[in-house]
Amino acid sequence: MNKRIFLSPPHMGGNELSYIQEAFESNYIAPLGHNVDTFEAQIKSYTGAKYALALTSGTAAIHLALRVLGIKEGDEVMASTFTFIGSIAPILYERCTPFFIDSDTASWNLDPNLLEEELSHRASTRKKQPKALILTHLYGQCADVKRIATICEHYGVHLIEDAAESLGATYEGKQSGTFGKMGIYSFNGNKIITTSGGGMLVSDDEALISHARHLSTQARDNAPHYEHTEYGYNYRMSNIVAGIGRGQMEVLPERIERRREIFEYYRKAFSEVPEISFMPELKGSLGNRWLTTLILPEHLSPERIRLSLEEQNIESRPLWKPMHAQPLFHGTKGRLNGVSDMLFQRGICLPSGSSLSTDELEKITFHLKAVMAHN
Ligand SMILES: Cc1ncc(COP(=O)(O)O)c(C=O)c1O
Known part of the structure; x- marks a missing residue:
């Protein structure tokens, strides 16, 4: 394996x-x-x-x-x-x-x-x-x-x-x-x-x-x-x-730099797929890009993608299921607009560890593109 x-x-x-x-x-x-x-x-x-x-x-x-x-x-x-x-x-x-x-x-x-x-x-x-x-x-x-x-x-x-x-x-x-x-x-x-x-x-x-x-x-x-x-x-x-x-x-600044580089790598690798959108960065802010997260094109199921990556022993994860949709909070009040539901249904987190090598990033994007092409 x-x-x-x-x-x-x-x-x-x-x-x-x-x-x-x-x-x-x-x-x-x-x-x-x-x-x-x-x-x-x-x-x-x-x-x-x-x-x-x-x-x-x-x-x-x-x-x-x-x-x-x-x-x-x-x-x-x-x-x-x-x-x-x-x-x-x-x-x-x-x-x-x-x-x-x-x-x-x-x-x-x-x-x-x-x-x-x-x-x-x-x-x-x-x-x-x-x-x-x-x-x-x-x-x-x-x-x-x-x-x-x-x-x-x-x-x-x-x-x-x-x-x-x-x-x-x-x-x-x-x-x-x-x-x-x-x-x-x-x-x-x-x-x-x-x-x-x-x-x-x-x-x-x-x-x-x-x-x-x-x-x-x-x-x-x-x-x-x-x-x-x-x-x-x-x-x-x-x-x-x-x-x-x-x-x-002592290494936090390096870790942030590397996570941001990894995000940029994915962003560039998928720049030709217009239906993909990455988590935005508000003007004036600079995130640490802890996890690279994106919304997939509507016809692609994040779970299908996750399982296909899993076959290659690559871990990915759906975006967090919003709290208002958790059985624990059934009936809890809120002011909702459907955005987090959409993110949960269509989003995925990609491997983003600061120790990822370029070879590993290439492997992840290669498989991700292959799964996307066949679904
Ligand atoms: C958004 C968020 N809030 C709270 C926590 C709780 O932190 P901890 O696991 O250290 O209790 C975590 C992480 O685990 C988190 O991701």
Whole structure:
């Protein structure tokens, strides 16, 4: 069998093991230590966020954001419908009610017009506004985040940016994840940089991050016998895992450059097929192109293409199934326009790992073109 080509495998930089070794030498085999502090400092310096908190996952980071923003049982939280479940599950952990907003075709991300329509309709009919909006920058491409942040501010809605997939993506030079009240990144095994599993919560608000830090370590009050006035979680990142993050941060700019090159390779390779459209990049923004994603011509079934690539041991994936279409959210309200349904029906993600060789890219495009020609 051919060597498998994965969608987005881990790509180590080279220094990760030495930082893990350091942790062993210092015996900080614990959810604190020099690697954790350094990884947080690197994220702050890279993104420009004033405060950062390293956690066990991106999902944990979103959960803590909801907790520290005071979102409580019964509150309503708006969110992008075109996202991964990790964005939304924390809304359910807190027994809050999600309300989904669809995408636009300009960004494939949350449609600011739909958001504004919904919030202004509520304002004019004196309906309750949501407490927060969880905005996803999908596949590493920025949503229209500046406008969305302005809308949220106008209506008093906390903006939480789910930048799990978009570390390093910028909008007018500012990093995704730093426009809202809080932002999160994920370092899951398939992300642009990985720590095997992990996440980061960022904010410019010191009190919010300090409260999140408290909650992430079982909410232990300052007493030798462990006193608790509220409940927390065991969400802090391990010093071993953070060693991987430290090494990965050193190569992040190279990883973004390579992912963008891979995107350009596919774009050029399929430039003669006018019915194909790639995920756009909003004017003023620069995505990290975590995954190259595209909409196929109407007559081609993404599942047929996926199975044909699978026969060559090439991994591809449908676009995320929107949350409003998930059985879990049957009956959940939202403001929808059909865009994310169309993207799910017609879209596909291609292998995009930064370690892909040119030979592998040639092989993928060769097979993809062959399947397209025969379907
Ligand atoms: C858009 C999005 N949100 C949230 C998450 C959750 O991150 P994690 O897997 O680190 O919990 C992920 C990735 O897994 C994601 O892709």
